[in-house]
Amino acid sequence: MADNNSSAGGEVSLKQINDKVIIVQILVIIFLCINLLLIVTFFRKECFYTTARYILFAVTLLSDSFILLMSNILLIMNHFNFTIQVWLCIIISVVVLLYVIVTPVTLTAMTLERFVAICMPLRHAELCSTRSTIHCILIIHGLSSVRCIVILSAFFASASLSVYKQSKVCSVEMFMLYRWHDHLRSAVSQFYFLIMCIIIVFSYVKIMKVAKAASGENKKSTWKGLRTVILHGFQLLLCLIQLWCPLIEAAVFQIDLMLFINVRYATYILFNVTPKCLSPLIYGLRDETFFNALKNYVFFGFCYLFLCWIHKLTTHCCCCLIFFGSFCLH
Structure with missing residues (x-):
């Protein structure tokens, strides 16, 4: 009887995990379809791919879509315990580590673009031209790659040659060989977001001053830009919590395995998938030109x-x- 009960409990747990994976697949497909529709709309009008804020918006859409797709593949591989060689996992992880940071850095660049448009309107055309935006995208990818380089450099310095020939379930946690690797990753992530938060707060305060001094239509436009900055700040907060999640999950893993699975599922939905649907909400639906x-x-x-x-x-x-x-x- 005890054996029957335990096996039944195992089947229920497995069914719950399968249901959760199916729910994630549905959400990912929905958000990918929405993002694809927005990307197609972006390329249909010339005013979109010649304007700085729309170009940066398209970068966030592509980055979010790519991360959703890659993280979903890794989720399925982890669920079925599908192993690959470590060197191949390193290639996949380079892309994931890069584009996890590309979105928040691009959001910060979009905040600066709103700051220039509202507080420095006479220089906006010069500073936010198409050519300058392309250079900005290259700078964004360069800055975003620093975290990836730091994490992988620590792994390469600590891992033996035999590790690269092993087959393991691919995840970023695989590169955390020692406790100080976790601390290093956390320190670099928090440094990124400290700089981003400073930029967000600085832009908010400056735009707030202009909003109080503005009048009429200009005031309406300024307050709209201010709301956009607030939404960017909220989205950055979700991204920050996402980078804290591995530390929380590692602590929960020491307590209970089933609790760890539930917490990881919840954090993935709330702080990985949810921020990816905020970009369409902020610019795809709130922006009148793009919405039309x-x-x-x-x-x-x-x-x-x-x-x-x-x-x-x-x-x-x-x-x-x-x-x-x-x-x-x-």
Whole structure:
């Protein structure tokens, strides 16, 4: 009887984990489809890919979509205990570690763009030109790669050559061979976000001063920019908590395995998947120009699908009528 109960409990636990994985797949597919729709809309109008804030918005969409896809693949591999060689995991992890930071750094750059637009309007066209934005994207990727280089350098300095030939379940935690590796990763992440928070607060205070001094339409535009900065700050907070999650999970793992699984699932949904849907909310829906383009694209897309359906229906009807007519003549 005890054996039956324990096996039944194991089946329930496995079923719960499977249900959770299915829920994650549904959420990831939904957010990827939304991001894909926004990316297609971005490339449909010239004013979007020649304006700094829309270009940076597209960078966040691509970065979020890529991280969602890669983290989901790693989640499935971990769920089924699928092992790969360490050297291949290093290549995958380089990309993941890079683009986890690209999004918050890009959000900070978008905050600075709003600061320049509102507080330095006469220099906005010069500082936020298309050429300058391309250079900014390269700088963003360069700054974002520092954390990845630090983490992997510590791993390369500590790991023996035999480690690279082993097969393991791929995760970033695999590179944390010693306790000080965790502390180093945490220190670098917190340094990033200290700088980002300073920039956010600085931009907020400066825009607030301009908002109080502005009047009429200019004041309305300034307060809209201020709300955008606040939303960027909230999204950065979620990203910061996401980088603290490994420390929380490591502490929970020492207490109970099932609690660790539940906590990891909750943190993945709240602090990994959720921030990825805030970018579409901030710029895809709140921005009037982008929202109108998106609305028209979706409307005409549905119209096109409807016309295709009507065309196929009439074609089949005509074929049936021709066949029936020929049958009657015979």
